[in-house]
Amino acid sequence: MSGISEKKLIRIDASADTVCPWCFVGKKNLDKAIASSKDKYNFEIIWHPFQLNPDAPKEGIDKREFYRSKFGSQSERMEARMSEVFKNVGLEYSLSGLTGNTIDSHRLIYFARQQGLDKQHDLVEELNIGYFTQGKYIGDHKFLLESAAKVGIEGAEEFLKDPNNGLKEVEEELKNNSGNISGVPYYVINGTHKLSGGQAPEVFLRAFQVATT
Helix, strand or coil, rough: CCCCCCEEEEEEEECCCCCHHHHHHHHHHHHHHEEEEEEEECEEEEEECCCCCCCCCCCCCEEEHHHHHHHHCCCHHHHHHHHHHHHHCCCCCCCCCEEECHHHHHHHHHHHCCHHHHHHHHHHHHHHHHHHHHHCCCHHHHHHHHHHHHHCCCCCCHHHHCCCHHHHHHHHHHHCHHHCCCCCCCEEEEEEEEEECCHHHHHHHHHHHCCCC
């Protein structure tokens, strides 16, 4: 018998919206926690859709304009706060560009999952980097396809072209999975341990420990 114990499996079901800044911050912290504990655990991460604003227009609206109309005078304070939070995870937060309906990004994330959980996870990263730091529009198919190509997803153009591809599956997930939660990011670790919000890496590490003992 060797003294090496088998690594425990941790399954993380993460619910997020692709225009939710705290979801991206949470992902960066989750990635950090995973990187520092890969010697102890094997990870399986599955991304589920959530829509903060399901009625958002597909054609997109100016981000600053949208936040001003939604939060009024608080929007500038919120922008300053998010800039600070992003800086802490090594990113530059940008409110340039458009925001809008996220359904097509969720269809693509669903499609990526069919080609492997790693590809899905990498796609979520690419979409977030583009939207939050480079002023890319989450509803722009050109941006979605560029992101898919970067992470090696095949057949994305054909898939996205038909607006019904993946729609039923995403809508079912929105109803069955996201219907039970009130906000994102939201994480379920090994089916039992639940966390919400852009948690620090240490919080995830503690949750891994609790979920595997």
